[in-house]
Amino acid sequence: MTVISEQELAEFSANFNSNKKNEVASRAARRSGLLEASFNDRVSERLNHVFSTELDIGGVTDQKHSGRCWEFTTLNVLRHYFGKENKVKNFTFSQAYNFFWDKIERANAFYDAIIRLADHPLTDRHVRAWLEFAGEDGGLWTMAINLVKKYGVVPSYAMPESFNTNNTTALAENLARKERKDALVLRKLVNEGKQDEAEKTKKQFLNEVYRMVAVALGEPPKKFDLEYRDDDKKYHLERDLTPQAFVQKYFKDFNFDDYVALSNIPNHEYNKVYHLPLYDNVAGGDQVKYLNVPSEYLAQAAVAQLKSGEAVSFGNDVLKQMERKTGFLDTDLYKTDQLFDVDTQMSKADRLNTGEGFATHDMTLVGVDEDNGHIRKWKVENSWGDKFGHKGFYEMSQAWFEQYVYDVIVKKEFLPKELQKLVDQPAIDVMPWDNFGE
Secondary structure (H helix, E strand, C coil), X not given: CCCCCHHHHHHHXXXXXXXXXXXXXXXXXXXXXXXXXXXXXXXXXXXXXXXXXXXXXXXXXXXXXXXXHHHHHHHHHHHHHHHHHHCCCCCCECHHHHHHHHHHHHHHHHHHHHHHCCCCCCCCHHHHHXXXXXXXXXXXXXXXXXXXXXXXXXXXXXXXXXXXXXXXXXXXXXXXXXXXXXXXHHHHHHHCCCHHHHHHHHHHHHHHHHHHHHXXXXXXXXXXXXXXXXXXXXXXXXXXXXXXXXXXXXXXXXXXXXXXXXXXXXXXXXXXXXXXXHHCCCCCCCCCEEEECCHHHHHHHHHHHHHCCCCEEEEECCCCCEECCCCEECCCCECHHHHHCCCCCCCHHHHHHHCCCCCCEEEEEEEEEEECCEEEEEEXXXXXXXXXXXXXXXXXXXXXXXXXXXXXXXXXXXXXXXXXXXXXXXXXECCCCCCCCC
């Protein structure tokens, strides 16, 4: 390691003080913070609240202090469909219900992986990836759909939010600690040749996980009464529905298998399908796969789906160039490079390769503003409540979409014919340590 000399430090100080603008910038930054001092309010000129295509939907949801954005955006797409079909735009589904089953299924996937990899050392990268992933909240569209296909959905009133769904840290930490300890037991049994005992012990561990989740969240309902008043004030009541029967009846024309996850991960080859094994959360369910293509295809398909009247779930790096108060998402929002007089700009591929870029959040596209085919901005439904943005909705520039959106979930019919042919090709497994933007 090279030592920084006193002479070099003196030179750095002299260079800083040689430009009076540095002190002006420093005073502003120290007083109001780096982001506020570099905030570019001129973006409001193009990020207004008017859109050429806009879905007629109700209010927003709120995930509070949890990592359940992927479940919220999936259920937002489903509730908008249900609302349109049944004229009840403010109807909401229970995220707590699907969150419960995710914890059970994810524990099952974890224990299976630990048994499968028992002959690998604890330092093995695959084993480390599973141990680090234990108890996590984060997920993806396909994971949420796997849960809906197996367990159905229920209205929000049938299993309402509670302290531990709104604040998931304690449950996640306890589940992670238990599962990691259980992993040591299962590994020992397998390595001693006691495979049958390992399977029996796994069932016992799953029973304990179920107990933990039920204590924290309450048991999910097995039946419920569907009761609501539609937008025309007409009363509806249907008794004793199971969560699965609800999906079978009210989503019979919503073909979950019609949807394709399009990704824009430019440090991986385009026109290939990639599989993320770490995220396969339900045994026997759909694999988490993405067709990787240039960004313009994501935008084109999303616009087409919005124009058909359906919302679009998308994964993004929400904390980059975003302000909660205004709800602005724009690459020119914070001029920190100008404030520091440096250049930190990187390509999307370079950000992925260095760990600077990856998807941190899922949201829902519910509108777009176009001018003769040119995309001006997008309307975004977030799941952070209605106190941020424009009553919970955000405005996103097309430049931000290109730089910080990593995937969209769209119907296959909205893809060009040449991409439709690529969807069913054999998938390439992505290693857990390889940054695929998730």
